[in-house]
Amino acid sequence: xxxxxxxxxxxxxxxxxxxxxxxxxxxxxxxxxxxxxxxxxxxxxxxxxxxxxxxxxxxxxxxxxxxxxxxxxxxxxxxxxxxxxxxxxxxxxxxxxxxxxxxxxxxxxxxxxxxxxxxxxxxxxxxxxxxxxxxxxxxxxxxxxxxxxxxxxxxxxxxxxxxxxxxxxxxxxxxxxxxxxxxxxxxxxxxxxxxxxxxxxxxxxxxxxxxxxxxxxxxxxxxxxxxxxxxxxxxxxxxxxxxxxxxxxxxxxxxxxxxxxxxxxxxxxxxxxxxxxxxxxxxxxxxxxxxxxxxxxxxxxxxxxxxxxxxxxxxxxxxxxxxxxxxxxxxxxxxxxxxxxxxxxxxxxxxxxxxxxxxxxxxx
Numbered sequence: 001x002x003x004x005x006x007x008x009x010x011x012x013x014x015x016x017x018x019x020x021x022x023x024x025x026x027x028x029x030x031x032x033x034x035x036x037x038x039x040x041x042x043x044x045x046x047x048x049x050x051x052x053x054x055x056x057x058x059x060x061x062x063x064x065x066x067x068x069x070x071x072x073x074x075x076x077x078x079x080x081x082x083x084x085x086x087x088x089x090x091x092x093x094x095x096x097x098x099x100x101x102x103x104x105x106x107x108x109x110x111x112x113x114x115x116x117x118x119x120x121x122x123x124x125x126x127x128x129x130x131x132x133x134x135x136x137x138x139x140x141x142x143x144x145x146x147x148x149x150x151x152x153x154x155x156x157x158x159x160x161x162x163x164x165x166x167x168x169x170x171x172x173x174x175x176x177x178x179x180x181x182x183x184x185x186x187x188x189x190x191x192x193x194x195x196x197x198x199x200x201x202x203x204x205x206x207x208x209x210x211x212x213x214x215x216x217x218x219x220x221x222x223x224x225x226x227x228x229x230x231x232x233x234x235x236x237x238x239x240x241x242x243x244x245x246x247x248x249x250x251x252x253x254x255x256x257x258x259x260x261x262x263x264x265x266x267x268x269x270x271x272x273x274x275x276x277x278x279x280x281x282x283x284x285x286x287x288x289x290x291x292x293x294x295x296x297x298x299x300x301x302x303x304x305x306x307x308x309x310x311x312x313x314x315x316x317x318x319x320x321x322x323x324x325x326x327x328x329x330x331x332x333x334x335x336x337x338x339x340x341x342x343x344x345x346x347x348x349x350x351x352x353x354x355x356x357x358x359x360x361x362x363x364x
Contacts, residue, residue, distance in 0.1 A: 022071040023235035026098050027137070028126075029108035030118035034139035034175060038108065039063045039076040041175035041224045043247055046331070062249045064242050070232040071240040075102060096125075104133045104168070104234040111152050111172065112143040115159060123163055133168040133234045136160065137227065142174040169230045173223050253280045256332050260300055260344070263328035264313065276313070277303040277352065286341070296340045298332070303349040313346050321346065 027035040040046050043063035065072040075098055099105060107126060109119055126134055136156045141149055149172055160167045242249065250258075257278040264276050279301050286295040302313060302324075314321045321344060329342045352358035 018069055019237040020069060020071075020239065021232055021235040022073075022238045022241050023103035024073045024075055024101065025104045025106055025231050025235075026075040026102040027106045027108055028099070028122060029139075030116075030122060033108040033110050035076050035108050038137070038139060038173065038175040038224070038227075039074050042072075042074055042228055045247055046335075064246050064248060065228060066240075066244060067228070067232065070235060071242065072228060072231055072235065073241060099126075099129060099132070102132065103236060104135060104231055105129070106135045106137045106231070108137045108139050109152070109156060110140045110143075111138045111149050112140050115152075115155050120159070123159055123165065127163040127165050134165060135227075135231065135234070136167045136170040138170070138172040139175065141172045142176050168234060171223065171227050171230060173227055175224060252336065253283060255335060256280050256283065256298060257300065259331045259335065260302070260324065260328040260342075263324045263331075264302060266324075266327070275305045275309055275353070277349070279303065294338050296336065296338050297343070298340055299343045300345075302344060302346045303352060304346065305349065305351055305353065307348050310346055310348065 027038060029035055040063070042065050044065075063074040063076065065074065105126065107122065109115065138149065138152055138156065144152075153170060153172065156170055157167070159165075248255070257280045260280075261276055261278040264278070280298060281301060282297070282299040284297050286297050289295050302321075304310060304313060312320075313324075315323070325342050325344050329340050332342065333340050349358050349361075
């Protein structure tokens with residue numbers, strides 16, 4: 001028993017106090033609620049693509065958080081919404097299927113937006129799931145003042161009582177602050193660090209139990225580690241589900257396709273993001289390369305729904321597509337740890353979001 005000292009052994013009470021836990025936590029919310037950013041912050045690396053466009057996530061992404069006392073598997077789902085296409089219906093099916101399989105559900109609600117019909121729609125669905133613990137996670141707290149955060153905490157508490165949801169916790173979080181810890185430096189407001197220290201104490205539960213907002217964090221209190229501390233006790237006891245060091249169970253080809261799509265989503269018109277799908281057709285090491293100078297050839301297709309969208313993706317003289325390749329290649333090389341030659345082509349799959357055959361071909 002590695003850590004035991006000669007001649008001593010932990011008492012049964014001590015052994016019961018620190019059981020290892022493992023299980024699945026699902027983040028849900030309406031589109032663009034900060035679910036993917038939060039997943040990446042908890043895992044400590046990029047496993048889900050992010051964008052300021054809603055409905056960026058199109059499949060469940062599992063990120064794995066390793067701790068001495070637990071293994072927390074985070075499932076980032078597409079945003080639940082009222083679907084307008086067959087793709088939208090299938091994405092909603094993915095979300096509901098995931099709810100039935102996880103140990104705890106995290107409901108993400110942005111601090112900078114008042115609760116709306118979309119939030120109430122999801123909360124009503126969650127109210128029908130009786131056995132699974134639910135944590136209300138107030139995201140994007142770096143975008144609001146403490147007063148606005150306090151109002152949001154009160155509104156979420158009231159929403160739960162109105163629908164019969166007993167929140168296991170209500171936790172304010174800024175995942176952006178967690179990714180960039182050097183940012184929240186406000187020397188002219190010394191009270192901020194004091195609030196952060198209070199929020200890190202488990203008994204305060206991140207100020208979530210007190211809708212007054214005291215200790216809630218406002219700007220500069222990311223509380224991502226605290227969120228993990230609060231999710232872990234809600235998991236069942238059990239051994240690790242994934243090997244140490246694994247950060248996701250996503251196949252490399254899927255992650256590469258998502259990184260390309262993330263780059264393609266930047267700077268496009270509002271109607272285009274939901275029309276873009278990416279399929280990696282081939283990933284092969286280039287032959288006849290020296291062992292110390294490997295090169296991975298990746299051939300991928302970007303699918304859009306109409307010929308008129310082709311020019312938007314390619315850009316004048318191909319500049320936009322080239323920019324997509326340059327940006328995504330950097331992330332792909334960081335992910336795979338090897339130099340990459342990326343070959344991108346744009347193809348039309350007419351109305352693929354509404355065509356069952358096309359959806360199957362594109363992996364939905």
